[in-house]
Amino acid sequence: MDELDRRIVNALQGGFPICERPFAVAAEGLGIEEATLIARLAALREAGVLSRFGPLWKAEGLGGAVTLAAMAVPPDRFEAVTALVNAHPEVAHNYERTHRLNMWFVLATETPQGIDAAIQAIEAETGIPVLNMPREAEYHVGLRLEA
């Protein structure tokens, strides 16, 4: 990543225009050519610096549902339970965290009922209670990660 890559990542974490030639508009703001911006974004995506470039959709607006769930997994069963949980396609992200509740995963389903069904299936397969922690309120954040 060079200085231009950093400027691109810092400037374009939101506000990408909706118009016929949006890359040309964004490039002008950065003082570069449209083709340069497109090539840089493609390289950043290829290198994994960007996981994506485009709209960030909110699941609830689409009729789907998302929740955060947590489990206290006994350490000696951790790998086996990870495999059981990850096998569910509804599990989008799963993290090991430093806590007695040591497994935290995001469930995303096409319908709200899908969340309950996935939680019940995971509890039945693992024998471990799943704590369901859906968002009750979302506070608007302004953070942009600095590259």
Added chain:
Amino acid sequence: MDEADRRIVAATQDGLPLLPRPYHAVAEATGLPPGEVMARMERLLAEGAIRRIGAVPNHYALGYRFNGMAVWDVEDARVDALGARIAALGLSSHCYRRPRHPPAWSYNLFTMVHGRTREEALGAVEEIAAVLGDAVRAREVLFSTRILKKTGLRLAG
């Protein structure tokens, strides 16, 4: 959200094509006229179905290896006002209120903080703590020690 909106979701949830006219490419993929794709996306952005459009960086690739979930037990009567203030600080990438599950879990405010060092992430936690003040009864920071799975959220198509 109608059928045409859902086609736009399916065509863009992995990203926009990196082409000079990306919305025209979406139009081609969805069978909608380009002007309609753009008008619908403007509306979905205004309604909040699209949070934002742009670069979605990978925290780890940018060197943010210390990603902490700072959780707080905040008085119910004050949590919404304080949550809005915490979010506006620009220190956390997500700020949500979630249900408690006593006795296993007593925290109702969740903030994600990121740092290139552990100290940087914990510094953000202290700045948040200063704003929350005496409304906090207890808090913890849960760092992620391993990514067990990470796929994009797939919502349609």
